[in-house]
Structures are given as C-alpha cells and as structure tokens.
C-alpha cells in the first residue's frame with residue numbers, strides 16, 4: 112500500500128492531475144467532512160470530497176476521485192462507466208467493497 116496524504120493540498124493536486132488526464136474541467140474543488148458520502152459532484156464543475164479520504168490509502172482515494180470525475184461525462188454506473196473505471200484503475204471493485212464496509 113502506498114503512503115497516505117500529507118495534507119489537503121496534496122490531495123487536491125492529485126485530483127487535478129486526474130482531472131487533466133480525464134479531460135474534466137473542475138471549477139470548484141472542496142475537501143471537507145461529509146456525513147454520508149465519500150464525494151459528490153455537480154455537472155457545473157463543482158467537486159467535493161470527504162476529508163476522511165485523507166486518512167485512507169491512495170488507492171482508495173483514486174477510486175473515489177476517478178469515480179466522481181467519470182460522472183462528469185457519464186451520469187450513471189453503466190457499462191461505459193465500468194469499462195473506464197477498469198481501464199484507469201484495474202480491479203476497482205475491490206476498492207468499492209472496501210469503502211462499503213467502512214460506511
């Protein structure tokens with residue numbers, strides 16, 4: 112497992128590099144405590160991540176980051192979304208299970 116995040120800024124920088132890779136324009140990026148979700152996004156370019164992710168392994172954060180960024184172009188979890196998740200993250204389903212067991 113890779114090291115965890117140093118701080119919010121490092122995390123945000125990582126989000127921005129994924130966004131560039133996936134060709135997503137982020138207008139507002141926020142990291143804050145969230146009660147029921149790991150992240151949320153809106154089609155106008157606002158992206159919010161649960162600050163709890165800062166305490167988790169970077170593979171898990173990658174899962175949440177790519178998950179949300181793909182929703183900018185694909186609003187569901189259909190075939191296309193799944194195949195892109197796999198292409199970028201490999202075995203993303205393992206991460207999904209792990210997150211489910213934590214909340």
Ligand SMILES: [Zn+2]
Pocket residue numbers: 178182187188
């Ligand atoms: Zn989703």
